[in-house]
Amino acid sequence: HSIHTSSPRFIGHMTSSLPYFFRPLSKLMTALNQNVVKVETAKSFSPYERQALSMLHRLIYMYPEDFYERNVQDGKSTLGIMVSGGTVANITAMWCARNIALGPNGVFKGVEQEGLSSALKYYGYESAVIIGSEAMHYSFEKAASVLGIGLDGLIKVPTDNKNCIDLGILREVIVKCRSKNKCIIAIVGIAGTTDSGSIDPIREMAEIASEEKIYFHVDAAWGGPVLFSEKHRHKLSGIEFADSVTIDGHKQLYLPMGSGMIILRNPNTAKSIEKKALYIIRPDSSDLGKRSFEGSRPGMALFLHTALNLIGFKGYGFLIEEGIRKAKFMMQCINSRPEFEALIEPDINILTYRYIPEFLREKVRSGMLTEQDNEVINLFNKRLQKAQRKAGYSFTSRTTLTATRYGKNVPVVSLRAVLANPLTTEEDIEAVLDDQVRLAQNL
Amino acid sequence: HSIHTSSPRFIGHMTSSLPYFFRPLSKLMTALNQNVVKVETAKSFSPYERQALSMLHRLIYMYPEDFYERNVQDGKSTLGIMVSGGTVANITAMWCARNIALGPNGVFKGVEQEGLSSALKYYGYESAVIIGSEAMHYSFEKAASVLGIGLDGLIKVPTDNKNCIDLGILREVIVKCRSKNKCIIAIVGIAGTTDSGSIDPIREMAEIASEEKIYFHVDAAWGGPVLFSEKHRHKLSGIEFADSVTIDGHKQLYLPMGSGMIILRNPNTAKSIEKKALYIIRPDSSDLGKRSFEGSRPGMALFLHTALNLIGFKGYGFLIEEGIRKAKFMMQCINSRPEFEALIEPDINILTYRYIPEFLREKVRSGMLTEQDNEVINLFNKRLQKAQRKAGYSFTSRTTLTATRYGKNVPVVSLRAVLANPLTTEEDIEAVLDDQVRLAQNL
CATH class of the missing domain: 3.40.640.10 (Type I PLP-dependent aspartate aminotransferase-like (Major domain))
Known part of the structure; x- marks a missing residue:
């Protein structure tokens, strides 16, 4: 029951794998x-x-x-x-x-x-x-x-x-x-x-x-x-x-x-x-x-x-640059997949995004989501994150944001990816998102 | 330059050696x-x-x-x-x-x-x-x-x-x-x-x-x-x-x-x-x-x-009992050697004592020490403890006490032994005291 901190597909924690030495x-x-x-x-x-x-x-x-x-x-x-x-x-x-x-x-x-x-x-x-x-x-x-x-x-x-x-x-x-x-x-x-x-x-x-x-x-x-x-x-x-x-x-x-x-x-x-x-x-x-x-x-x-x-110093510089590069890559993946919505433009290597159930995607694109719609999406993402944690193949964490384009009064449940594990590859990132899409379809 | 925490003759710290596991x-x-x-x-x-x-x-x-x-x-x-x-x-x-x-x-x-x-x-x-x-x-x-x-x-x-x-x-x-x-x-x-x-x-x-x-x-x-x-x-x-x-x-x-x-x-x-x-x-x-x-x-x-x-629980009980037993043993050694004076009756496994230069031993026995005498002894014990630390064969720490029979107004520099290392034997204890006597004679 330990958390597999070094798994390259467990990209939700700030606790990561450690160098062997x-x-x-x-x-x-x-x-x-x-x-x-x-x-x-x-x-x-x-x-x-x-x-x-x-x-x-x-x-x-x-x-x-x-x-x-x-x-x-x-x-x-x-x-x-x-x-x-x-x-x-x-x-x-x-x-x-x-x-x-x-x-x-x-x-x-x-x-x-x-x-x-x-x-x-x-x-x-x-x-x-x-x-x-x-x-x-x-x-x-x-x-x-x-x-x-x-x-x-x-x-x-x-x-x-x-x-x-x-x-x-x-x-x-x-x-x-x-x-x-x-x-x-x-x-x-x-x-x-x-x-x-x-x-x-x-x-x-x-x-x-x-x-x-x-x-x-x-x-x-x-x-x-x-x-x-x-x-x-x-x-x-x-x-x-x-x-x-x-x-x-x-x-x-x-x-x-x-x-x-x-x-x-x-x-x-x-x-x-x-x-x-x-x-x-x-x-x-x-x-x-x-x-x-x-x-x-x-x-x-x-x-x-x-x-x-x-x-x-150079090695740490490289690790930081890789993390930010992968975050950008993941951001592109999220933006290119209709299933997801990015939530806060990342400064470095932490991404916040969420899954949008199909019947609400058009409303997201046109900026017509009601508060009620957001509540529906919130509940869905909560369930999705729990399902992912339970399945145990990949992991992103969950937080609630009020600093999104929906304004202070609309709390938005968000999936949260932390790109800090040097072992995480672009393939792993795609796999995490694939996993979420697959799990969402069966919810 | 690390402190040899597991040495059985370094009995001055509360930091001790650890079980191998x-x-x-x-x-x-x-x-x-x-x-x-x-x-x-x-x-x-x-x-x-x-x-x-x-x-x-x-x-x-x-x-x-x-x-x-x-x-x-x-x-x-x-x-x-x-x-x-x-x-x-x-x-x-x-x-x-x-x-x-x-x-x-x-x-x-x-x-x-x-x-x-x-x-x-x-x-x-x-x-x-x-x-x-x-x-x-x-x-x-x-x-x-x-x-x-x-x-x-x-x-x-x-x-x-x-x-x-x-x-x-x-x-x-x-x-x-x-x-x-x-x-x-x-x-x-x-x-x-x-x-x-x-x-x-x-x-x-x-x-x-x-x-x-x-x-x-x-x-x-x-x-x-x-x-x-x-x-x-x-x-x-x-x-x-x-x-x-x-x-x-x-x-x-x-x-x-x-x-x-x-x-x-x-x-x-x-x-x-x-x-x-x-x-x-x-x-x-x-x-x-x-x-x-x-x-x-x-x-x-x-x-x-x-x-x-x-x-x-039993193992810890044994370790505690051994520590207190050794402290009692060391106390007896101190009391039987004319060079030392015990300072505070120990409750458990920490002993405070000091070295008395020969010309003042009679005064200690008869309870006639002046404040000035105590200052002389204080300086001597400070030097002794430093010499012992420098020599590096054995170690007790040093503290200043005001809870001795000399009263609140007489700060007494004390050697301090912590009997917590399971490896410390009665022989080691005698060796620490021997070391102090030897060093004192050359001060």
Whole structure:
């Protein structure tokens, strides 16, 4: 009953097959069983982790060589933090942002010391908010609630029909928050939404954040590795202005489950969350536990470092380009088959589409679908996806979209293909669609 | 430069060697690469994880059989949550406690929805606090700051000279918090402090918490597995009244790094942190991501479940008993050698002691040490521990204690031995002490 993560026709998950070399490597990691919280228990792993994260820092921020010479192994600098996954990475980013927005000031010792209620009182704010699009990953709901901001403080800006944040409304929201005396902790941009892989207008968001002096975080858990491709990295243009960036190693870096990371533009950002005066973590040490969310943790950087060397920047670039190429191919197949309707124009390698029962195809073509018709199609696609999962020959996942041409008020059940498995061929893609057509005919 | 975690003479870390079967098992886990956030990507792992955690629930709470029949695989119940480590486990526990203490009430939608500042206002509290002893793990500092309570809200009750919480002062602190209108989020008991392995008077703390209607959490990250030993489980007596218990798999369960867990007495406790209405986690699913801190994560329950079956409850009981037996043996060695002074009477398998330079031994025996003498001894032990680490033949760690017979105002630098490696023999223990004596003579 395990999911066959490496099947080239199971193109619905963000969890994919792994390069073979991770198997012996994970055995090695278990045998060494180092603990990266302290240098003492990870004498080699700590500098190794710092180095691997700085490679990703360079990929995003491209600072001059001497910046890296100074900061990579300097215990006072933090270019990145490894965590167990994108959720903890996003929570860590919002933790830094909260502590910077409501930091120490005169007699006030900062939110970290005195708590959120005192911080808002001291600064004279009504409440605190985090702003991003409605396509934000639900880890931001966890962040808002864990950090004491509350779900009411998570402001979701509507997306356009490409599932990207509406910049006009974002600007309005900021003005409104300011006029209502709300502290804006951070603006969140998305580089690859979970449902459709859409990329927010990062550059414009960065400009707004910079003008308004607001912390800017980019959740590139999925799309971050697009930066490896010379051909496609412009899609994330402006990410170099983000204060922090989340990347999930276990997604498009093809590392084993459980390796998220946050990369920080400013080497001092993580000082806002540093725990000092600890009996276990001495203040002058290079212990990685000093400025991390987690305590004891495994040396996942072994996987990251090895992959960055064995697969390499070029190898990752190739994988990204292949994924996007296959997504385009699949899009063409979908557009050329009367059975399907594409739903959101893909930015990268995630496709959303649906099956249209024959008697409604003419109405789709002429744009005459009623809300009721859409409900019929929704039910059909739900059943189709379940049937496909049950049959077990191929797999796409399912999501519900409101960012389609049918407008915000019409939720559209969508099939979702993730083209990230290097083993998936054009033949496999056709086979997945054939499978869906065949199953639909028997529903 | 890796730490030789399996060396029987490296008895200073809580990270130990692992049974051999984890190596092929970790290879298998990497090959399967399941994601436990959703049932869809972990069809076998999700029920497996629920089962493994319920075995630990039974170990702690020993409810009748029909309780487990009803709850183990019921998606509405949560008997435990796997996380990446003890820090996230403790933060999760405090998150639950905070949300229960400041939950929805009438028009107020709860701290999770409306935020901490509104919650305190609604309930008429000045601030919120977490109470535990000064020996609390520093993850509670992270919890207090992350959750918006602030470090000022972490109240550290002094310990006695066994490094256990002073119950009289705990009672006073509660009265004082109540009179100052502070919301007590939780009382934290420790079953095995990080520095000396001391176990708080859990039963008495549970009674106080129950009388005062306060959430009671036990951080048994280190000491939890003592429950496996029929001979020693009485040391944690009263833990069955804790609302939640933290256990670290990668400590005395000998699992690979990165497996913490929280066990919950009430199957509904985790509902306080549940994220509903998520596009990815459907509300009626059995997805484990619904009530967990983290999102995507590896199937570490494979390690836990296998170990609970291969090592078994009896095997773990034996390991615990051996550790405590060896600690007693080492204590005898320390007491019989004039070079050493034992510092805190051990509850389980962590020993704190120090080397006394010859010219001060008489003063130690007669209890005439001055503060200055203690500083001299402190410096000496710091140098000794560093010399031992550098020589690399044996290893104990180092901590600074204030819970010794010298009183709160005299910080005592201590050598710290952790007797958890099954391969460590009495001969090894003598060799570690011999090594220290030899090194001390050349300092």
